[in-house]
Amino acid sequence: MPGLSGPLRRALHWLLVSLALAASALFTPIAQAQLAPISLNADVESEISSRGQLYLAQDQTPPASAKDLPAWLAKHKQIERVSLFxxxxxxxxxxxxxxxxTRWVIDPTGTLMERVEVRVYTDGKPVQxxxxxxxxxxxYMMHYGGNVELPPGAVAQVLLRIESRYFARYPSIYVSSEANYRKTVVAENVLTLSALGAMLVLALYNLFVYLGVRDKALLYYALYLLVATASWAMTLHVLSDWMGWRxxxxxxxxxxxxxVFNxxxxxxxxxxxEHAPRLxxxxxxxxMVALALTPxxxxxxxxxxxxxxxVISVSLTTALVAGMIRLGQGFLPARYFLAAFFALLLPAILILPANFGLVPSMMRNIELFTLLGATTDAVLLAFALADKIRLLGREKDAYMAQLNDALTQASTDSLTGIGNRHAFDRTLANMTHVPGDPTASQRVMLVMIDLDGLKRINDERGHAHGDSLLREFAQGLSVVKSDGMGVFxxxxxxFAVLGERHQEELVRNTLVVVERKLHEAGYPDAGISYGIAFGSEINSGSQLLMHADARMYLHKTAKRTQPA
Structure with a gap:
């Protein structure tokens, strides 16, 4: 080590020696442990894939007996892991x-494998x-496990040939007691079928709702759930084991x-x-990329x-960013949307790195865990849609209230508070044309009224007094509204009153009372002229109006020619 002083050189030498000894002490037991038999536990499954040896399959024919295994394996190239391709x-x-x-199950799992041949060599026993x-x-349905028998205390050599056109992630191999494995299979199958059933029901329900409301979000959500259900049913071997579709x-x-549909x-x-055009x-x-890559x-x-x-990784990331942006903009249904994708985020964090071959699978059945996350995601997205529909309902109610207010204002005389000409025309048309009731128009009664003396009061006492007279008259006339008549x-x-023929006497009496009250209220020169027409006399609403108007002028003329 040129350039280093004596003490520094010696210190560095001892450091390197110490590291070498530590490495030897650390790794030698591991190598030996890999060669030692893996002890099986009847209560807990044993993962053996990380403690065995993996070889490229250069020979198609396995050895006939255990004694031939060492020499046979020596001919194969040992590797660390399978290729995902x-x-x-x-x-x-x-x-x-x-x-x-004595009854055990060897279970290759963790990824789709097209063909797995399992052989178990036990001394004194035929090859299983x-x-x-x-x-x-x-x-076992939807699982790769197979039964073998191992006598108590026996040492067995397990040899698997694994073939597949691809591996979704690195395979895992477990050995479990048959009793425990059956429980695992039942539990996982129940969870799988329940999750797929929930997604299918949500898909069909939202598709049905879409047919009524025609909201495209509901359609895309339903289609997303349908294809997601199909994809997971294939991945978890529901279709292959149930229908034989491979x-x-x-x-x-x-x-x-x-x-795409997500x-x-x-x-x-x-x-x-509208709210995040670049995104x-x-x-x-x-x-477009997903569709282009599908072939x-x-x-x-x-x-x-x-x-x-x-593509799925990019799509999920885009969805999360979009949800955060819209929530920041005040779109409240994005709360459930984000909760849904966070429910999917944990399984995605576990499965996506394994799918890229960056890490081994972190749990026994990571695909089922991801399916449960996808189901939770689907349920929370349904909540998000329901929240959106609720908000749209509120907006619709508010809009309808505004529309009703506008319609009321458009149909109300601003001075007197009773219906105006627009309201009168609409009511008359409705009363004379009732679907399914050809006799409805014959029951109609129209009273046309002139408030005499208004011009004189406006000229002599001012328009404020004239307006007061109009309000006083409208208020008095409105008492007939309690009997179902319309006042305009x-x-x-x-003015006009719309009612039915049997209410004629009530209207006449009311007009007499109203005229007297106007005199008592300080309008002695005010008077009422009116004419009444009935639907049974005419064939249309316009004729009804002409008849009532003509009779009102006859009444007005008769009052003028009457002696004081």
């Missing part, structure tokens, strides 16, 4: 049954073997489409085009897996 591999491990349990995998048959290329077609959903739900453009770009599923399944993982000011000193 698929291939054929041998896995070897030695296990020891330190229990009284079974074939499982996506294209094989299994003893077409590997379609698995990732569904995952690409789920990314993006369409949050584009519509969050209204990104909306980016989201539409991811949709890869039929060209190379291995690349389709990695590309679908990348048509303009100036002209």
């Amino acid at each position: 698929g291939g054929s591999y041998w896995f070897f491990a030695t296990v020891q049954n330190d229990t009284q349990q 073997s079974f074939i499982t995998g996506y294209n094989g048959s299994s003893d 077409v590997l290329s379609w698995h990732y077609v569904m995952f690409f489409l789920s990314s 993006s369409l959903f949050f584009l519509e739900f969050l209204r990104l085009k 909306a453009t980016f989201a539409r770009g991811t949709i 890869v599923c039929f060209i190379s399944v291995a690349y389709a897996h990695l590309l679908a993982t990348a 000011r048509l303009g100036g000193d002209e």
